[in-house]
Amino acid sequence: MEFDFQYFLGIFFSGLTRGSIYALIALGYTMVYGIIGLINFAHGEIYMLGAFTALIVAGILGGIGLPWWGILVIAALVAMVWCSAYGYTVEKVAYKPLRGASRLAPLISAIGMSTFLQNYVQLAQTSNSVPFPRLIPRRFSFLQDMGNFMAPGDFIMLVTSLLIMVALALFIRYTKMGKAMRATAQNRKMAMLLGIDADRIISLTFIIGSALAALGGTLIAARTGQVGFAIGFLAGMKAFTAAVLGGIGSIPGAMLGGLVLGLAEGFTAGYFSSDYEDVLAFALLVLILIFRPAGLLGRAAIQKV
Amino acid sequence: MNVTMRILLRSLMVSAWFVLLTFPVLCVKVAARQHTVTVLWERAVGMFAVMIGCSLLWMWYFHRKEHGAESGSSAVSSALAGFSEKWHGLTSNRVFSSSGMGVLLAVGVLLPLVGSMYQTTIFANAFLYVMLALGLNIAVGIAGQLVLGYAAFYAIGAYAYGLLNQYFGLGFWVCLPLGGLLAALAGLLLGFPVLRLQGDYLAIVTLGFGEIVRLLLNNLRDITGGSQGVASIPRPAFFMELSAEQSMNYMYYLTFAAMLVTIVVVARLKNSRVGLALQALRDDEIASEAMGIDLRTVKLQAFALGSCWAGFAGVLLAARINFISPASFTFMDSAMVLSMVVLGGMGSISGVVVAALVLTLAPEYLRAFSEYRMLLFGALMVLMMIFRPQGLIPSRKRAYSPAGAASGSAEGGRA
Incomplete structure (x- = not known):
């Protein structure tokens, strides 16, 4: 199968668009978390x-x-x-x-x-x-x-x-x-x-x-x-994933996280199967929280006793 | 202007604010295709009336908390405190608690004989929720590990029976322990990676895990049947084949027995060595580690012990309703079980049992109220956290009295 550039570009831009919306929602999570340390589930x-x-x-x-x-x-x-x-x-x-x-x-x-x-x-x-x-x-x-x-x-x-x-x-x-x-x-x-x-x-x-x-x-x-x-739950969870991916509490992090998540989902759906785009988002969420809770741009929190 | 007037005025303003706030979504309905707009004014009026009442209560409570009432307790909460005190007095009284258990047992045993099929069904369902809430109570209430994806373990139990029966023809009695075991293993599987996490990160990871399980059940169509679910799961036979109604009753008794086992085991567990370690973990992780508790083991125990009950409940559910699909194991179901634990009182066994029974049975008997069930559950979780975070019947901490007197407290509140 030869590389279809037009198809790639289509997926790239749709992923970017999706990511920009995740980023918009993620900003709300990350700003609230940054200030009062609460995951605003609502x-x-x-x-x-x-x-x-x-x-x-x-x-x-x-x-x-x-x-x-x-x-x-x-x-x-x-x-x-x-x-x-x-x-x-x-x-x-x-x-x-x-x-x-x-x-x-x-x-x-x-x-x-x-x-x-x-x-x-x-x-x-x-x-x-x-x-x-x-x-x-x-x-x-x-x-x-x-x-x-x-x-x-x-x-x-x-x-x-x-x-x-x-x-x-x-x-x-x-x-x-x-x-x-x-x-x-x-x-x-x-x-x-x-x-x-x-x-x-x-x-x-x-x-x-x-x-x-x-x-x-x-x-x-x-x-x-x-x-x-019911659309709020999934969108909220994905935006939260984006916020965590970028480093929760960090505003540029939320933007970056949203775009990365959108692109990752877009490519999964475009080249693999759209069944697994949601699984991918949740798996990313779990893996980041376990292995790099500080995210891409966040700083690791140090707990003092 | 005196205080009462000020509060009244403020509550009027708050109500007006809420009417304005809720106006578009609550009172306006549009049909986009036909370009028709209906405004439901009566809803705005109702909202205003309800909000006046609520905001008055709200401000009165916080006013009393700030001024007057030196201990900061209102009449309602002191009445509740008195109630829970009495409750603990009663439950630590052996004669009362055993006779109370006797009455409950008799009611439970006699119900299918006097009640209709419908009643048997809703009670069996309520008992399942008691099991679930008690299981989640181990993780959330006793060990303080907020698990948000609890429905996943329920699903694992249910699918364990459904799929093992479909592909390998395994019977109910083989699958019951297997379902619990698989759920406990899933709990361990989740527990290992999250050992380092605490609080809200842990909550989110468990939520993600729950959603992944549900999505996999939904997407692996070749194995699980996808959103169609697994159908025609058999009920267990009792020496001979049973008629539909007999097997319903049989399932009812099995669920009832399972619930009783759960109550006894969890109550014993709470005061065991493991249970005390779990409570220490909840109260202060660092201090309990300093006291020589192995956090790793104890956390894994909390996950495995908490999730296995959901596995058992899942097998019972699959056997009773004969059909399972991923739609029964959503985040809303997890939230519902969590609200039972929160309402009853985290860590309190009698509280959680009562809350689970009330929250599952009340919507069935008050039909008008069943539509608003989830709305009220949500509101209840918020209000409980604000006004009574310890729950209706709070768990009592085991007190050590060196004199050895007051046998009830020395034995530890059997709450």
């Missing part, structure tokens, strides 16, 4: 809520006659705002009262929250998967001029998520709030002594993370044309 459900909110907004706007990109942008923005509110509320209800409790308590609370949100959407909306309106046109003429190496949906996903990630990196690097976030992640007590309101920073982290997850949810829903109440 993060995948926030992503799912984002997809549902976008679906509802797109449904409402569908009849007015806006251009497709107008609907997509408004749906994404509303989903991001609402999901930030969900993220903020979840933190206040389920995690904040548990500061200072044993390490397992917030994790169990997070699992409970995830179960709760999933069933809340199932009961409030539907247990079937719902079609998401086809917003993205099938063809972009400029992409066709460039040899049609990507589908329009993939192109929008990749470009948006890359832009957002750059923006986030700049925000964390250069703004005062970003600096405060980094300080809190390094040493919360010390940051508080220097006048940083740690509670506000924690809320901010949840808000930003949830908005990114909601954006990911909207983009995926618009791309695949399907939304269901």
Whole structure:
């Protein structure tokens, strides 16, 4: 069998696109873990809520006659705002009262929250998967001029998520709030002594993370044309794998981890069998945690007695 | 403005916030194809009403915790504490606990004779969950190793019987110990690599393991039948062939007996040398290592002892319902068993038994409530962690009293 470059390129870009969405969701996990050391199990459900909110907004706007990109942008923005509110509320209800409790308590609370949100959407909306309106046109003429190496949906996903990630990196690097976030992640007590309101920073982290997850949810829903109440679990687990792969707590790590995981899955599905892409993700998760818990870009934690 | 007014005002604001928050997903339904939008206002009103109640309770609790009530305990939690105190008093009383066991035994034995087939079925199911919850309680409650993929061991037991029967014609009684053994081996297999991990990393690895097992059962179609599962698994015969109803009852009694064995063994285990080592591991890993406990052995014991019960339960499940598929062993099932352990009280045996029975039977008898079952389980896990992390009937630590008095406590709370 000779090497089919066109096929390879197709797989490469679809893997990259998938990876960019994993990276978007993974950022939420990694930022929260960096600041309060909690695996926010409910993060995948926030992503799912984002997809549902976008679906509802797109449904409402569908009849007015806006251009497709107008609907997509408004749906994404509303989903991001609402999901930030969900993220903020979840933190206040389920995690904040548990500061200072044993390490397992917030994790169990997070699992409970995830179960709760999933069933809340199932009961409030539907247990079937719902079609998401086809917003993205099938063809972009400029992409066709460039040899049609990507589908329009993939192109929008990749470009948006890359832009957002750059923006986030700049925000964390250069703004005062970003600096405060980094300080809190390094040493919360010390940051508080220097006048940083740690509670506000924690809320901010949840808000930003949830908005990114909601954006990911909207983009995926618009791309695949399907939304269901159960999509959060798998996406959440994969994004978490990406965060761990890159080194949990590290923001560039989450981006890198997402892209690597997306490419690995894409190539497994493309050259081996799509049955095993999920197995691959979970196996990667288990293997990294066992053999290199610090991930690609993380630093090993040293436990002092 | 006094405190009450402030709390009232705040709870109004919180409720308004929740109405706004839940409005799109809870109250708006769209049919994208037909471009119809329905707004369910009554849900928004209901949300508002419910949230006022909840936020008032919530703020009242935290207000009392901060001011007043010097010990920080509210009326509810002190009532609960009194209840669990009484409960421990009763359970350490030999006469009471043996007569209580006697009553339970009698009810369990008589149920198939007086109850309908439906009732026999749901009770058999509840007993299976008691076994599962007690098994998970060994790992999570007694040894403090948060295992999130517990359904995988359940699946291993169930598939052990289903597949060994299908391919090699092995019978129920051969497969019952084999299922437990295979699950325990899987526990060891998982235990070896995760020896170095603690806390949330361990939890995630076990979750990943659980998902891998489920996905493999789903994808290895040639061996496991894929998502079609394994069908027509036989029920065991009892000297002669049994009719459908008789064999249902027979399975019920087997499950009941298995549950009793589990309760006795786990209760004995908790106070044994191994059990004490497990509890030491939970309380402080470094200190217990310093006391000469071999962490490696003890952790492996926790995994193997915890998972073998899921294996037994899996074989019993496969034999009772005759059909198994990967869809019965998802993360939600693991979360459900975990919520039983959390509700009952981690490490507490009577608590976990009661919680497993209540959480499986209540949805069956309160039909209106069964739809909201998983929603409530989730909420319960969050609320328990906030308000009563030790569970409804908390486990009592074995106390050492040098005077040798108070035989109950010297023997160790048999919770």
